[in-house]
Amino acid sequence: xxxxxxxxxxxxxxxxxxxxxxxxxxxxxxxxxxxxxxxxxxxxxxxxxxxxxxxxxxxxxxxxxxxxxxxxxxxxxxxxxxxxxxxxxxxxxxxxxxxxxxxxxxxxxxxxxxxxxxxxxxxxxxxxxxxxxxxxxxxxxxxxxxxxxxxxxxxxxxxxxxxxxxxxxxxxxxxxxxxxxxxxxxxxxxxxxxxxxxxxxxxxxxxxxxxxxxxxxxxxxxxxxxxxxxxxxxxxxxxxxxxxxxxxxxxxxxxxxxxxxxxxxxxxxxxxxxxxxxxxxxxxxxxxxxxxxxxxxxxxxxxxxxxxxxxxxxxxxxxxxxxxxxxxxxxxxxxxxxxxxxxxxxxxxxxxxxxxxxxxxxxxxxxxxxxxxxxxxxxxxxxxxxxxxxxxxxxxxxxxxxxxxxxxxxx
Amino acid sequence: xxxxxxxxxxxxxxxxxxxxxxxxxxxxxxxxxxxxxxxxxxxxxxxxxxxxxxxxxxxxxxxxxxxxxxxxxxxxxxxxxxxxxxxxxxxxxxxxxxxxxxxxxxxxxxxxxxxxxxxx
Numbered sequence: 001x002x003x004x005x006x007x008x009x010x011x012x013x014x015x016x017x018x019x020x021x022x023x024x025x026x027x028x029x030x031x032x033x034x035x036x037x038x039x040x041x042x043x044x045x046x047x048x049x050x051x052x053x054x055x056x057x058x059x060x061x062x063x064x065x066x067x068x069x070x071x072x073x074x075x076x077x078x079x080x081x082x083x084x085x086x087x088x089x090x091x092x093x094x095x096x097x098x099x100x101x102x103x104x105x106x107x108x109x110x111x112x113x114x115x116x117x118x119x120x121x122x123x124x125x126x127x128x129x130x131x132x133x134x135x136x137x138x139x140x141x142x143x144x145x146x147x148x149x150x151x152x153x154x155x156x157x158x159x160x161x162x163x164x165x166x167x168x169x170x171x172x173x174x175x176x177x178x179x180x181x182x183x184x185x186x187x188x189x190x191x192x193x194x195x196x197x198x199x200x201x202x203x204x205x206x207x208x209x210x211x212x213x214x215x216x217x218x219x220x221x222x223x224x225x226x227x228x229x230x231x232x233x234x235x236x237x238x239x240x241x242x243x244x245x246x247x248x249x250x251x252x253x254x255x256x257x258x259x260x261x262x263x264x265x266x267x268x269x270x271x272x273x274x275x276x277x278x279x280x281x282x283x284x285x286x287x288x289x290x291x292x293x294x295x296x297x298x299x300x301x302x303x304x305x306x307x308x309x310x311x312x313x314x315x316x317x318x319x320x321x322x323x324x325x326x327x328x329x330x331x332x333x334x335x336x337x338x339x340x341x342x343x344x345x346x347x348x349x350x351x352x353x354x355x356x357x358x359x360x361x362x363x364x365x366x367x368x369x370x371x372x373x374x375x376x377x378x379x380x381x382x383x384x385x386x387x388x389x390x391x392x393x394x395x396x397x398x399x400x401x402x403x404x405x406x407x408x409x410x411x
Numbered sequence: 412x413x414x415x416x417x418x419x420x421x422x423x424x425x426x427x428x429x430x431x432x433x434x435x436x437x438x439x440x441x442x443x444x445x446x447x448x449x450x451x452x453x454x455x456x457x458x459x460x461x462x463x464x465x466x467x468x469x470x471x472x473x474x475x476x477x478x479x480x481x482x483x484x485x486x487x488x489x490x491x492x493x494x495x496x497x498x499x500x501x502x503x504x505x506x507x508x509x510x511x512x513x514x515x516x517x518x519x520x521x522x523x524x525x526x527x528x529x530x531x
Contacts, residue, residue: 167506177507
């Protein structure tokens, strides 16, 4: 089996690429044709599962879209046979051809916005979007997000039930709503990206590369909404993170902090391209939270060393980000930047203000631990790291904190 | 599509100066009548304050009567428990239309919007 650099087989990678391209298109086309989101989504998912069973052995068909459609149609026929009542929708589908069903060039924007509706929980948004738009199966999602398949299946069912029962409309939002709704979509995509990015895929041996999928989906969004700068901001942010990916994990699969990463091994070509893209979109003069986050990432990516990082610029960017997102988490990140401008005591004072609202956030405690350590308050630092460990769920982050605890316990 | 719009009482309302309270009540009244005239709000009432409420817990044929309201939330910080201040019935095409209406509410309140089961 040929293995790519991210640990997946060539076949898996090829199948993933096809699913990305075809799943969303087919779902969107079927929703439009059947006027039934729930049914369309189910049929496509069944077709994808069948593709996963056959394609690794038989190879990817020449026209995968047509193969998936034919399979979805066959599944519709099977349902018709089982249904007690005559279902006109399904019978229409069974009788139709693919080109009849694909009425427009790209309906995926409606699909994306519906799956990311704010009335759905973030977890539901992520599950539904990845499933409906890029064809991630229940099993793949469960594996990537470290939850059981049953949990994912239940989440999907309830989300689709809500869409139907609460009459969440299947449409691109009105222009007054776009900025707010787009923010939801970008949050979903960034969350999916971070999930994928935070796992060392050599360990997980995933069939799908979730970070890559999220980037692909964000690029699709850029194509579908060419006048919006924020999706471009997110693309830049993702590309900058990916440019540093080779140094994120050490040979044992443990997370490496930014200050310890070997910057020579960063993809400086990719960084330069991403930064250029950010500059270009900044000229539109329509700033937003994702462009700001991208600018922060660019500050880090362009610094030749941790010590020469432009912390003042980063601090100012966090100030700007706060005007969009006045949240405790953003204030925490600003406090981290403050450490390098005004020292750990000033930063700790800032962080301590946030301990009530962020008491269940592992990164708050991990940050306090680092600051306390810098101030020589070892015992308190150790306690803070222990609290962080109790709250951290991601295995890579846990290993990092455990490493620090072991080091300080050895003193 | 019909939705119930459940309005949680604003605990700070009573602390505002009388003139402000009167002004806000007027604006809410106008807002309500506006949508009622358009047929978007098809029912509902403001309720008397929570302390006038009576709770009844019914279980397995037994009923327990007590003073006070049902609390809506246990809030993340267990500070202010919310009570029902009023309700409305919306008649609109879909959830986004319901949301657009509620977003234009003049006061500071938390809302729950839930689809109604219509039985013919």
